[in-house]
Amino acid sequence: MPICKSRTLALAIGSLLSCNATANQAPPALEEVLVTATKREQSLQDIPLSVAAVTGEKLDEIGVENLADLTVLVPNIHFTQTGISTQMRIRGIGSDNSQGFEQSVAVYADGIFRGRAQLFRAPMFDMDRVEVMRGPQSTLFGKNSIAGALDLITAKPTHDLTGSLTANYEAEYGTTEFTTIVSGPLTESLRGRIALRKYDDPGYFKNTHKGTDEVEQDIASGRVSLEWDASDDLTVNYIGERNTFDTDGRAIEMTLDEPSLIPPAASPFGGLTFSQILNAFGAQSLDAEGFDGEQDYTRQTGSPEFSKNRSTSHTLKATWDVEGYTLTSLTGAVKYDYIENCDCDFTPTPILDLRLEEDYSQLSQEFRIASPLGEDVEWLGGIFFQTYDQYFYDILQIPQTSLLVPLLAPQIPTATLLANSGASRSFNQSSNTQAVFGQATWNIKDDFRVIVGGRYTHESKRSDKEINAVKFNGDAYSDAEAAIAYNNALIFQSQVFKTDTEQLKLRDPNAQGHDLIGNRSESAFTPLLIAQWDINDDSSTYFSYTKGFKAGGFDPRSNKPTAFEFEEEKATAYELGYKSSIWDNRGEINLAFFLTNYDNLQVSQFDGAVGFNVGNAKETRVQGLELDGRVAISNHLTASYGLSLLDFEYLDFKNGNCYFNQVGVKNDVGIEECDYTGKSGVYTPDYTFNLGFDYRRDVGQNLEFAAVLDTQFVDGYQVHVNLDPKGEIDSHTLISLRLQIGADNWHAAILGRNLLDEAVLTYSAxxxxxxxxxxxxxxxxxxxxxxxxxxxxxxxF
Structure with a gap:
């Protein structure tokens, strides 16, 4: 870390502490944090789970725009975008590049499942809080929470009329954000809230080939919330939300370009880097051009790159209190669609482009009943239904001037057939899920209780997939030689291999054709057992055992028909925890030791050409420690801290995709595989440390000054999808600081983020x-x- 930056940070912390030293008032206790991680409102310190909660005020203070920004506040969470998807991981477990995956980290918005990867990009605004539950949460949150669950809880309508207008301007890149909120009573029994947000970002990359700034973002969001007291015992809530988030360009650049391993004597391109090879083609009057291979926030691409997204959701919740029992009905409808175009050779040379489209529609219904609190046995139970329909289409386009054609012509005489054509994938999937669940707490003694629970889930899926070589007019190629060219050049087996079996089988005996239909039906029971002991009035300890389950499915992205289907993954988790309030309720300590064993972990890895192969890692172990809490140092200064230690290991993963120049073994269908057994996965730093300070003080009549400092130190970890050793990034420190002055009806602030200007690679391939x-x-x-x-x-106001 540069000395000047270290001194700046030390002075900032020292100033906060020295200002605080003048305080004469008695230090206050910490405010209680209430969460609903157990489907009941409880104090965070009473829940026998590894849970972190971030308030809406905190989200606003550090400028959280989406789930990616949340990761700097909570250890053991990682978020990234890739060329074709979005990923989130907790404790190193997540889902890779496949639109066929439900995500291993289940994300909910006001209790409604939003676990599809594209919805991870949706903006966050006007929030009440975010609850982060680490480890399998299958009993109450379902099969798609095998790594953990996040519940994004939006702000509710208020009884009094309130409103706000917030404007944010970032000078270096010209980013602007405007948020308007109005909330209050509509009638004596009906309250409403409306929140509108507009975000524009010209981008922080420079595309020197196009002369444009990227990634340009244009995001517009709106949410309406209604709360109706239908009677003394019945409350009905409705939330409707719509988001449009469009981008031009991508936050991608070339960061490594090593010389070719081909000897110079064997080829004119031997010993040259990829960029130099492209320049050499350009010298031959082809439309080829090299690129900058250094990490410097500049990129060079030629084709248009955009992503146009639309999402809508409707949530209806009815809560009815009947003689101490609480009945809850939760109905949700979620839809999204997007169109994207990717210059997926990531160079200015015309080679190949990828266009993606997806439409997704989901309906869910949950009914719950909960017993009164304070009894010897407290329980809740429910039933759950969900159905969805998904359509995914992409086409890998090879333009007329593609370098691929002259490159392949010496080896494949019919390579000219590839020009002005494409390789299209069409994928449909539907799912129906039913579940019944329950959880009961037996208060054996005042200081000892046992929690038992379980969930039975049944899911059926149907999918069909077709891959074709097509002309740009959309007609399918029936030419067998074109199919051979696509297979040899891009490891891409089209539908033609199925219809022209005799000729093609002679050329490629492993080819099967790509016109597939799949059906799956599977069930699982996931139990839960927790024992909790209150050591005294201020501290407790617990031990938990639970199982997790995520259904198998079908993959739209693999180019090999033999990799169409993947199996369900399962988890067995153990956790030993300790929670304590200390120093007369001025501090808290939350400690959790965890061990989770995963069977058939679902993975997707780059195939070395233009596709990703989905499979299962047979055995994986994740273990470690998580420590977090807060300390009210004085009336004016509160500190927060978090530490995670993580040990991730593939115990049996012999079928991994090989990284560049790694020697593997071909399996029985001709795919080269490498043994990952004993290795760690991506996004698994050995340790992460968070430290924050919140200082607030009156500086005049009705005037308050606030300083909020947040730091996160992350050890180095792997970001390359195929675990190439050169994909290991260095440790880094992220710091944000907010300085604010304001009164009851206004504030002005300056917010600095990533103050050390750390350039962190979040994904490599x-x-x-x-x-x-x-x-x-x-x-x-x-x-x-x-x-x-x-x-x-x-x-x-």
């Missing part, structure tokens, strides 16, 4: 064709946003 055709190890990577400083003003 090999550029298509670089390794397979030229034997160069060439990475493209996503890179986080550099240092930003924003001004904010807000007015309230």
């Amino acid at each position: 090999n550029a298509p064709l670089s390794g397979g055709n030229f034997q160069t190890n060439t990475f493209y990577s996503f890179v986080n946003r550099p240092r930003t400083v924003a001004l904010e003003a807000a007015f309230k």
Whole structure:
């Protein structure tokens, strides 16, 4: 860390502490944090789970825009975008590149499942709090929470008329954000809230080939919430939300470009980097151009790149109190669609583009009944139904001027057939899920209780998938030689292999054709057992045992028909925890030791050409420690801290995809596989440490000054999808600082994020064709946003 930056941080912390030393008032106790992680409102300190809660006020203070920004506040959570998807992980467990996956980290919005990867990009605004539950949460949150669950709880309508207008401007890149909120009574029994947000970001990358700034974002969001007291015992809540979030460009640049392993004597391109090879093609009057292979927030791509997203959701919740029992009905409808275009060779040279489209529609219904609290046995139970329909389509487009054609012509005489054509995937999937669940707490003594629970889930899925070589007019190629060219060039087996079996089988005996239909039906019971002991009035300990389950399914992205279906994954988890209030309720300690064993962990890895193969890692072990809490140092200063130690290991994973130049073994269908047994996975730092300070003090009549400092130190970890050793990134420190002055009805603030200007790679993979055709190890990577400083003003009534 540079000395000047270290001194700046030390002075900032020292100033906070020295200002605090003048306080004469008695220090206050910490405010109680209430959460609903157990489907009942409880104090965070009373719940026998590893749970973190972030208030809406805190989210606003550090400028959280989406789930990606949340990760700097909670250890053991990682978020990234890739070339074709979005990923989130807890304790190193998540879901990879496949639109066929339900996510291992289940994300809910006001109790409604939003676990599809594309919804992870949706904006967050006007929040009450976010609850993060680490480890399998299958009993109350369902099969899609095998790694953990997040519940995004939006702000509710108020009984009094309130409103606010907040404007935020970031000077370096010109980012603007406006949020308007109005809340209050509509009638004596009906309250409403409306929140509108507009966010515009010109981008923090420079595309030097196009002369444009990227990634340009245009996001518009709106939410309406209604709360109706239908009677003294019945409350009905409705939430409707719509988001449009569009981007141009991507936060991707080339970050590694090593010389070819081909000897110079064997080829004119031997010993050259991928960029130099492209320049050499350009010297031959082809439309080829090299790129900058250094990490410097510049990129060079030629084709249009965009993502246009629309999402809507409707939530209806009815809560009825009947003689101490609480009946809850929760209905949700979620829809989204998007269209994307990716210059997926990630160079300015015309090679190949990828266009993606997806439509998704989901309906869910849950009924719960909960017993009164304070009894010897407290229980809740319910039933759950969900159905969804998904359509996914993408087409890998090879333009007329693609470098791929002259490159392959010496080996494949029919390579000219590839020009002005594409490889299309069409995928449909539908699912029906039913579940029954229950959980009971037996208060054996005042200081000892046992919690037992379980969930029985049944899911059926149907899918069909077809891959075709197509002309740009959309007609399917029936030419067998074109099918051979696609298979040899891109490991891409089209539907033609099925219809012209005799000729093609002679050329490729492993080819099967790609016109597939699949059906799955599976059931699972996931039990829960927790023993909790109150050591005294201020501390407790617990031990938990639970199982998790995520259904298998079908993959739209693999180019091999033999990799169409993947199996369900299962988890067995153990956790030993300790929670305590200390120092006369001025501090708290939350400690959890965890061990989780995963069977058939679902993985998706780059195939070395233009696709991803889905499979299962047979055995995986995740274990570690999590420590967090708060300390009220004085009337004016509160500190928060968090520490995670993580040990992730594949115990049996012999079928991993090989990284560049790694020697593997071909399986019985011709796919080369490498043994990952004993290795750690992606996004698994050995340790992460968080430390924050919140200082507030009156500086005049009705005037308050606030300083909020948040730091996170993360050990180095792997970000390459195929675990290439060169994909290991260094440790880094992220710091944000907010300085604010304001009164009851206004505030002005300055917010700095990533103050040390750390450039952190969040995802890396090999550029298509670089390794397979030229034997160069060439990475493209996503890179986080550099240092930003924003001004904010807000007015309230």
